[in-house]
Amino acid sequence: xxxxxxxxLADGRFPAGGHAHSGGAEAAVKAGRVSGAGSLEEFCRGxxxxxxxxxxxxxxxxxxxxxxxxxDGAADARTPSPALRTAARxxxxxxxxxxxxxxxxxxxDALAREFPKGAHQPVVxxxxxxxxxxxxxxxxxxxxYESVSGPASATVRLLSLDPFDATGVLARLxxxxxxxxxxxxxxxxxxxxxxxxxxxxxxxxxxxISAEVHAAWPVRLxxx
Amino acid sequence: xxxxxxxxxxxxxxVSADAxxxxxxxxxxxxxxxxxxxxxxxxxxxxxxxALRDELSLAVVTNDIYTREDAEFLLREAVLPPERITAxxxxxxxxxxxxxxxxxxxxxxxxxxxxxxxxxxxxxxxxGDNLTATFSKGLVDAQIFVIDVAGGDDIPRKxxxxxxxxxxxxxxxxxxxxxxxxxxxxMAADAKAQRAELPVVFQSLRAEGGVKDVAEWxxxxxxxxVA
Ligand SMILES: Nc1nc2c(ncn2[C@@H]2O[C@H](COP(=O)(O)OP(=O)(O)O)[C@@H](O)[C@H]2O)c(=O)[nH]1
Ligand SMILES: [Mg+2]
Numbered sequence: 001x002x003x004x005x006x007x008x009l010a011d012g013r014f015p016a017g018g019h020a021h022s023g024g025a026e027a028a029v030k031a032g033r034v035s036g037a038g039s040l041e042e043f044c045r046g047x048x049x050x051x052x053x054x055x056x057x058x059x060x061x062x063x064x065x066x067x068x069x070x071x072d073g074a075a076d077a078r079t080p081s082p083a084l085r086t087a088a089r090x091x092x093x094x095x096x097x098x099x100x101x102x103x104x105x106x107x108x109d110a111l112a113r114e115f116p117k118g119a120h121q122p123v124v125x126x127x128x129x130x131x132x133x134x135x136x137x138x139x140x141x142x143x144x145y146e147s148v149s150g151p152a153s154a155t156v157r158l159l160s161l162d163p164f165d166a167t168g169v170l171a172r173l174x175x176x177x178x179x180x181x182x183x184x185x186x187x188x189x190x191x192x193x194x195x196x197x198x199x200x201x202x203x204x205x206x207x208x209i210s211a212e213v214h215a216a217w218p219v220r221l222x223x224x
Numbered sequence: 225x226x227x228x229x230x231x232x233x234x235x236x237x238x239v240s241a242d243a244x245x246x247x248x249x250x251x252x253x254x255x256x257x258x259x260x261x262x263x264x265x266x267x268x269x270x271x272x273x274x275a276l277r278d279e280l281s282l283a284v285v286t287n288d289i290y291t292r293e294d295a296e297f298l299l300r301e302a303v304l305p306p307e308r309i310t311a312x313x314x315x316x317x318x319x320x321x322x323x324x325x326x327x328x329x330x331x332x333x334x335x336x337x338x339x340x341x342x343x344x345x346x347x348x349x350x351x352g353d354n355l356t357a358t359f360s361k362g363l364v365d366a367q368i369f370v371i372d373v374a375g376g377d378d379i380p381r382k383x384x385x386x387x388x389x390x391x392x393x394x395x396x397x398x399x400x401x402x403x404x405x406x407x408x409x410x411m412a413a414d415a416k417a418q419r420a421e422l423p424v425v426f427q428s429l430r431a432e433g434g435v436k437d438v439a440e441w442x443x444x445x446x447x448x449x450v451a
Contacts, residue, residue, distance in 0.1 A: 016325070017325060017328050018325075019320050019321075020313050020314055020315030021315065093331060094331065154315070154316075158316075218291070221290045221315060222315045222316065223313035
């Protein structure tokens with residue numbers, strides 16, 4: 001396995017569509033829940049321990065060889081908001097395109113054929129990591145990092161937040177990222193034995209509700 | 225993995241700029257329209273649709289900055305049936321969506337062909353932010369850069385990737401030149417200096433002829449594409 005491949009996959013410039021999504025930050029900014037570096041950090045911590053944990057365990061599970069179709073169903077079951085399910089599939093489809101071009105793999109081709117309009121992004125992420133020769137922990141790290149880096153960079157654009165402050169938020173979250181990535185891999189290993197129902201199902205009701213509200217706005221900067 | 229490898233439909237969707245669709249047919253020619261906000265990109269797209277819709281099967285993808293305004297304008301003007309107009313959301317960065325991370329746009333052009341059948345031509349309008357925004361070759365086969373005489377007659381002289389390298393430079397709103405004191409002769413000379421043999425069209429959509437020259441250029445691109 002190549003450690004550098006992890007940098008390629010985790011790079012915010014990896015062309016997989018993430019730049020158009022705020023991870024709920026746009027709705028939170030509009031509602032006044034995120035107004036600066038402090039509240040951004042709280043927002044990101046909440047997202048990390050809920051949506052981030054779930055995504056990371058799905059991604060790790062895909063690397064470990066859990067059935068991607070079952071994982072996709074598990075992701076659906078853990079995503080109550082239809083708007084978020086749509087966003088996750090759209091991002092999954094976009095990541096699929098980038099991953100197939102970058103690390104051609106029969107497994108990715110098969111998943112693309114099964115879900116022509118996109119599987120849930122974390123499932124695709126796991127198979128992309130596998131195709132890149134990476135491990136379950138690597139995929140989990142990508143997922144947890146994405147769960148906070150997306151909202152942070154969106155907030156820089158939305159609030160004209162000082163980019164150094166936003167990066168400081170991410171750095172302060174690093175120990176939490178380690179913990180959640182570790183937890184996610186443990187859960188995925190457990191699911192190998194006990195099935196996908198054993199994966200975490202942490203949810204953030206406010207993220208789900210505000211995603212629905214956001215999807216109905218006539219004017220917005222981000223797709224989700 | 226328990227994925228079905230013998231699915232009934234053909235291979236997985238194409239990856240990027242492949243000239244053929246998974247079913248082996250040639251995909252539509254894709255032409256991008258970029259340039260600063262307000263220069264007349266949407267107006268040019270609308271005029272092209274009206275000029276070409278009777279002879280070609282075409283569709284449009286818009287990349288609005290934060291609304292669906294361009295798409296809605298085209299719908300309101302009824303330049304094409306609604307299913308042939310798609311808006312892509314760009315996350316506050318229209319140039320990223322057409323150059324650095326083209327996945328959402330590629331998806332939009334593929335979906336159009338999946339849903340309405342084979343197309344001859346897809347026009348992709350950029351959200352328009354600055355003079356450096358150009359389209360990736362992975363997304364479009366040719367690009368038009370639209371500037372206008374009211375944005376300052378020194379824009380061709382200043383150059384930049386759009387002005388210098390676009391397959392066609394359109395200098396729009398020539399009807400306004402006398403009112404804003406723009407020197408069309410100087411613009412033409414500067415554009416020539418920047419672009420050498422690459423073509424430049426001066427047009428006014430408010431005047432006789434309108435989009436005629438650009439439509440003729442598009443026909444030429446299409447002839448080369450299917451040749
Ligand atoms: N006078 C004049 N106005 C034009 C011309 N072309 C476009 N416009 C107007 O310029 C404004 C901006 O055009 P639009 O196509 O929306 O610009 P875009 O932001 O580049 O898409 C609109 O009010 C158009 O009606 C032209 O040739 N002459
Ligand atoms: Mg426009």
